Amino acid sequence: MSLTASKPIIVRSHYAQTIWSLVMRDLRVLISRWVMFLVRVISQPILIVFVLAYVFPKIGQGVGGNAAAEAKFSTLLVAGVVGISIITQGIQAVALPLVQEFSFTREIEDRVLAPIPIWGVATAKIISGALQALLAALVVFAVSIFIPATSIHLSVNWPLVLTIIPIAAVLSGALGLAIGTIVPPTQVAFIFAIILLPMTFLGAVYYPWTSLGAIPWLKWAVLINPLIYINEGLRAGLTTGIEHMNLFGVYAGLLGFFLFLLLIGIRGFKRRVIS
Amino acid sequence: MVAPEFDTQNPAIEVNELVKTYTGSITAVKGVSFSIPRGSIYGLLGPNGAGKTTTFGMITTRVIPTSGTVTINGIDVVARPAAAKSFLGVVPQSxxxxxxxxxxxxxxFxxxxxxxxxKVARTKADQLLEQFRLRERAAAPVGSLSGGMAQRLMVARAVMHSPTILVLDEPTTGLDPQSRLALWQILRDLNAAGQTILLSTHYMDEADELCEAIAIMDHGQILALDTPEALKRSYAKQAQISLDLQGADQGLAEVLSKSLPDTTIGFVGSQLTISTADPTDLLPMLVKELVAMEISYRNLSVKQGSLESVFLALTGRDLRE
Known part of the structure; x- marks a missing residue:
């Protein structure tokens, strides 16, 4: 193909093609390591669902006390583990590789020299993170339905699910980009201690956010956690009869955090590669 | 693939009054200018810290100049980095x-x-793997390549999209002598096929061997830019005698300049440097003087007509210091 910078329309399509090639590069790497991908995607959700929704009811420590409450718990847990798997992908598929590529290996340099603006290279990272998050959501959704000891009662609201999961996926990619550009390589351990653990433990995974009414300060404090909006949205989309955050709050939170993290991530990316 | 819109009116690259001051007010590059005609091979020669890598960073859009301009194919790299990058092939230092x-x-990819x-990418890749003698390693992970092979692959990658100009930052640093010669041959072949090349190096022989023109750079400035022959003609007319005089009095330079006619004498640290048109007559006189004054000396060397003496004449110090 022939292109010159003096023909902006061709240049735009060329940007899209280059960004797509950068995404294809990440997917190529993913395919060549698909076993590792599956293991890292399902290990945490399987353990959560297995211990809380299989082991606990079997040994009589079921959350909720009676069979109906246990079923309700297993059902609400589905949204939580799908949410966790989406947000974790952002860190595993975008942040951790970026920290490495920026520092020890400087592998990112060849992609930074691709003939597109820097934001294009950063956007490609978000897209490939989002695609991996979607794939993870699919795998974990299947897993979380089959493991629990009690039956799961899902009622899918498709318009909600089909809008919330993609927004959650790009939000996860943007979160990964922001973290990957901010955290220096010597402090990778902090990603787990300061970001991932609090996010998942306080991300309305095991309980609906509305039930935090009993601890008002916590109920408001956890709103800085983007996972809250993902899980509340998924709960609204997958279950009935379980309380959830109002949908306006869910979408505002998801889109707001996505735009904020996108801005932080692209700015951080530029700062890391241009001096 | 990219088909560059060749503007034969413009040089491949034009660098004009380039300055880079980093935060903390370290000025790494202080007003560098040069332009490279299409099809030529230019070298930036200077010691570590001379500002070569920062200059390359500005040319390759990775470092934003504090002032000055770089144009590639007439395209300003700051105003239109994406377009400029499509004309650049880059081999970084690491x-x-x-x-x-x-x-x-x-x-x-x-x-x-x-x-x-x-399809086009695969065909071109196979052609380059053959040309750069990497075909047998095509399916191997890059981690398994030797240093020389990795460097050849980096050059192959940089020319994959037929760039207007190939920029290499110290391409042979850390390579064994054999890989170094192999890489030189690759660069000569590429240049013979019309590839414009700009490389930086701190090896005199590399610059002398490969480059049509050399810019000698030190402390962020270009001190001289010309063909190796012209540089030697203008700056290395004189031979440089240098010797190490541990513990000698700094007043020695003055004493010697009286007894040795037609010389320029410098004395930095313990290093005495004498420039002269004719070292053959001067050497016995110098040794006789030193013996008479009972001054012991070490590492006496004579450099004549080399880029090393050009560098010494321009900067007053050895490139290896």
Whole structure:
């Protein structure tokens, strides 16, 4: 193909093609390591669902006390583990590789020299993170339905699910980009201690956010956690009869955090590669 | 793939009054200018810290100049970095190969980033693997390559999209002598096929061997820019005698300049440097003087008509210091 910078329309399509090639590069790497991908995607959700929704009811420590409450718990847990798997992908598929590529290996340099603006290279990272998050959501959704000891009662609201999961996926990619550009390589351990653990433990995974009414300060404090909006949205989309955050709050939170993290991530990316 | 819109009126690259001051007010590059005609091979010669890598960073859009301009094919790299990058092939100082991909994939994906179709990229990659003697390693992970092979692959990757100018930052640093010669041959072949090349080096012989023109750089400035022959003619007319005089009095330079006619004498640290048109007559006189004064000396050397003496004449110090 022939292109010159003096023909902006061709240049735009060329940007899209280059960004797509950068995404294809990440997917190529993913395919060549698909076993590792599956293991890292399902290990945490399987353990959560297995211990809380299989082991606990079997040994009589079921959350909720009676069979109906246990079923309700297993059902609400589905949204939580799908949410966790989406947000974790952002860190595993975008942040951790970026920290490495920026520092020890400087592998990112060849992609930074691709003939597109820097934001294009950063956007490609978000897209490939989002695609991996979607794939993870699919795998974990299947897993979380089959493991629990009690039956799961899902009622899918498709318009909600089909809008919330993609927004959650790009939000996860943007979160990964922001973290990957901010955290220096010597402090990778902090990603787990300061970001991932609090996010998942306080991300309305095991309980609906509305039930935090009993601890008002916590109920408001956890709103800085983007996972809250993902899980509340998924709960609204997958279950009935379980309380959830109002949908306006869910979408505002998801889109707001996505735009904020996108801005932080692209700015951080530029700062890391241009001096 | 990218088909550069050649503007034969413009040089391949034009660098004009380039300055870079980093925060903390370290000025790494202080007003560098040069232009490279199409099809030529230029070298930037200077010691570590001379500002070569920062200059390359500005040329390759990675470092934003504090002032001054760089144009590639007439395109300003700051105003239109994406367009400028499509004309640039870059071999950075460290190994930046994609370790998650195979040798061949490093080339095919690079080609696709630059707009090639998968088919075109594969054909071009196979051709380059053959040309750079990497065909047998095509499917291997890049981590398994030797230093010389990795460097050849980096050059292959940089020329994959047929750039207007190939920029190499100290391409042979850390290579064994054999790989170094192999890389020189690759660069000569590419240049013979019309590739414009700009490389930086701190090896005199490399610059002398490969480059049509050399810019001698030190402390962020270009001190001289010309063909190696012209540089030697203008700056290395005189031979440089240098010797190490541990513990000698600084007043010695003055004493010697009286007894040795037609010389320029410098004395920095313990290093005495004498420039003279004719070292053959001067050497016995110098040794006789030193013996008479009972001054012991070490590492006496004479450099004549080399780029080393050009560098010494321009900067007053050895490149290896």
């Amino acid at each position: 190994n930046t190969l994609d370790r998650s991909l195979s040798v061949r994939e490093n080339l095919t 690079h080609g696709r980033y630059f707009g090639m179709t998968t």
